[in-house]
Amino acid sequence: MYWEQDKECMPRADLEQLQLERLQSTLYRVATHVPFYRRKFRELNIDPDGFRSLEELQTLPFTTKDDLRNNYPYGLFAVPLRDIVRVHSSSGTTGTATVVGYTKNDIKNWSNLTARVLAGAGVGKDDVVQIAFGYGLFTGGFGLHYGAERIGASVIPISSGNTKRQIQIMQDFKTTALICTPSYALLLADTMLEMNININALDLRFGLFGGEPWSEGMRNEIQTKLNIIATDNYGLSEVMGPGVAGECQERKGLHINEDHFLIEIIDPETLEPVEPGETGEVVLTTLTKEGFPVIRYRTRDLTRLIEEPCPCGRTMRRMERILGRTDDMLIIKGVNVYPMQIEAILFDIKGTEPHYQIIVEREGRLDKVTVMVEVVESIFFDQMKKQRQLVDLIKSRLASELGISVDVKLVEEKSLERFEGKAIRVIDKRKL
Numbered sequence: 001m002y003w004e005q006d007k008e009c010m011p012r013a014d015l016e017q018l019q020l021e022r023l024q025s026t027l028y029r030v031a032t033h034v035p036f037y038r039r040k041f042r043e044l045n046i047d048p049d050g051f052r053s054l055e056e057l058q059t060l061p062f063t064t065k066d067d068l069r070n071n072y073p074y075g076l077f078a079v080p081l082r083d084i085v086r087v088h089s090s091s092g093t094t095g096t097a098t099v100v101g102y103t104k105n106d107i108k109n110w111s112n113l114t115a116r117v118l119a120g121a122g123v124g125k126d127d128v129v130q131i132a133f134g135y136g137l138f139t140g141g142f143g144l145h146y147g148a149e150r151i152g153a154s155v156i157p158i159s160s161g162n163t164k165r166q167i168q169i170m171q172d173f174k175t176t177a178l179i180c181t182p183s184y185a186l187l188l189a190d191t192m193l194e195m196n197i198n199i200n201a202l203d204l205r206f207g208l209f210g211g212e213p214w215s216e217g218m219r220n221e222i223q224t225k226l227n228i229i230a231t232d233n234y235g236l237s238e239v240m241g242p243g244v245a246g247e248c249q250e251r252k253g254l255h256i257n258e259d260h261f262l263i264e265i266i267d268p269e270t271l272e273p274v275e276p277g278e279t280g281e282v283v284l285t286t287l288t289k290e291g292f293p294v295i296r297y298r299t300r301d302l303t304r305l306i307e308e309p310c311p312c313g314r315t316m317r318r319m320e321r322i323l324g325r326t327d328d329m330l331i332i333k334g335v336n337v338y339p340m341q342i343e344a345i346l347f348d349i350k351g352t353e354p355h356y357q358i359i360v361e362r363e364g365r366l367d368k369v370t371v372m373v374e375v376v377e378s379i380f381f382d383q384m385k386k387q388r389q390l391v392d393l394i395k396s397r398l399a400s401e402l403g404i405s406v407d408v409k410l411v412e413e414k415s416l417e418r419f420e421g422k423a424i425r426v427i428d429k430r431k432l
């Protein structure tokens with residue numbers, strides 16, 4: 001289902017022309033109204049009026065999370081506060097929070113873009129949408145709420161947490177689409193199974209999940225347990241929130257809303273663009289934002305672009321699911337791995353439950369990594385021999401497929417922490 005077919009299926013040449021025009025006006029806007037960008041452009045001798053091609057984007061400086069923090073709270077806003085109608089903030093687990101602002105027009109665009117993501121995933125005006133993302137400074141709840149209303153769906157703004165109540169409401173209000181993090185969807189599914197709820201008696205058809213990395217194995221698990229079509233959607237507060245990219249029902253990568261965002265994939269070490277199709281860090285430039293435009297924002301998220309057209313007919317290019325963040329990368333005896341790669345293997349092994357946690361410690365000068373994984377009751381209480389075999393199997397798969405050697409500890413079902421929002425997969429004890 002398209003939301004704005006003329007835009008989502010625009011010929012690439014027209015799209016590129018539109019992107020260039022929008023980039024020119026964004027550069028003009030930031031150079032005129034944001035001292036931070038004006039100074040940077042001047043230092044690098046960049047004339048924003050002289051921009052003639054999209055390739056020239058590469059001459060512009062990057063913007064980082066630190067730049068946002070150094071300009072806390074309103075230093076990077078491109079309009080006076082009186083024109084801002086909404087403020088969101090990312091909590092910032094490390095360091096100062098960052099603050100972002102939206103004009104009336106930004107909210108309109110944002111609603112349209114989350115509507116696109118919702119429609120692409122299958123949601124229409126007849127749907128009852130339960131939004132179990134937090135409402136508040138986090139962009140998840142409000143961002144998708146406005147899009148769902150725009151589509152004309154019936155929105156249940158239940159917000160996050162209170163799992164039993166979520167389930168009650170899902171049954172009573174006949175929810176057809178669930179919106180939350182993938183890890184929370186799994187917690188909801190497991191709780192329903194525990195409560196002996198007949199999943200087939202629910203009205204649920206779609207799940208739109210995002211806000212954290214998840215593997216294909218996790219998708220399969222959720223789709224089977226909830227009997228739904230589960231799609232991935234991506235965004236970040238610094239750039240807008242949800243609505244930057246989302247999967248269509250093909251579920252083969254996320255269409256990037258390229259008429260509103262320019263995407264580049266760079267090598268995080270050399271900062272040069274990667275070869276087409278290679279994995280690297282996502283860099284985003286906003287093309288229509290008025291309140292808080294960003295130029296070449298380094299997201300730290302890693303993925304690759306899919307250049308082949310999608311059978312759905314959209315011309316907006318796709319990106320593969322996010323593999324992880326550069327700051328979540330583990331270096332295990334010299335091998336770089338991301339938690340999601342470990343997740344993908346665990347999900348593939350029979351007897352393990354889809355709940356795990358990775359503990360990183362320091363032993364002498366080396367990092368020691370232990371993967372804690374829940375196992376089904378029958379194995380946990382079974383003879384040592386079976387447990388030993390499972391540990392060996394997990395270790396050997398991790399060694400052969402990722403080249404890492406780690407300790408594996410089997411733990412009882414439901415013994416690892418569950419999350420109502422974004423899951424914490426890695427516990428880093430090195431810095432404690």
Ligand code: DLL
Pocket residue numbers: 090133138139140209210211212213214232233234235236237238241242243299301321322325
């Ligand atoms: O998480 C925005 C959002 C809300 C997206 C709801 C989708 C749904 P932040 O709190 O600023 O904003 O966190 C942004 O979360 O840089 C990624 O590292 C991660 N992230 C978001 N969506 C995905 C996804 C929201 N689909 C950060 N897959 C981003 C993997 C994701 N990681």
